[in-house]
Amino acid sequence: MTTKTISILLATIAAGSLMLVASQAAAHAKLVSANPAPDATVAAPRAISLKFSERLEPKFSGFEIAKASGGSVPVKTTIAKGGAVIDGALAAPLAPGAYTVRxxxxxxxxxxMNGVYNFTVR
Ligand SMILES: [Cu+2]
Structure with missing residues (x-):
């Protein structure tokens, strides 16, 4: 093999593994939208809702909410069977401050898949 042949071969392999990574990524759940939205400042929400790109396994999917100042917030998450949305019901409206959703x-x-985002209650 010439050096040119080898470099073409390597480029082909690299392109192939990129495509493999892309197709695997397409099969993973990505956060599509959320309410409150990431980095948003909102009035105290009664519920929090996260929408994903894929159907989720309800037993193994959910989220937690923490106050930036420390301490977790009780939230009950539910997912409709075959659904891509995680709904979180809050026992009480959130107090003003910064929050993290994990x-x-x-x-x-x-x-x-895991992710973290923040929002603020005014
Ligand atoms: Cu996957």
Missing amino acids: WHAVTADAHR
Whole structure:
């Protein structure tokens, strides 16, 4: 093999693995939208809702909410069977301040994804 042939071969392999990564990523749950939205400042929400790109496994998907100043916030999460939305019901409206949402989502292919975002209650 010439050096040119080898470099073409390597470029082909690199392109192939990029495509593989892209197709695997497409099968993973991504956060599509949320209410309150990431980095938003909102009036005290009664509920928090996260929408994903894929159907989720309800047993293994959910989220927690923490106050930036410390301490977690009780939230009961539910997912409709075959659904891509995690709904979180709050026992009480949130007090003014900064909050962090930590979500975990498992899709039908058993891949677990995690994410974190913040919002502020005015
Ligand atoms: Cu996956």
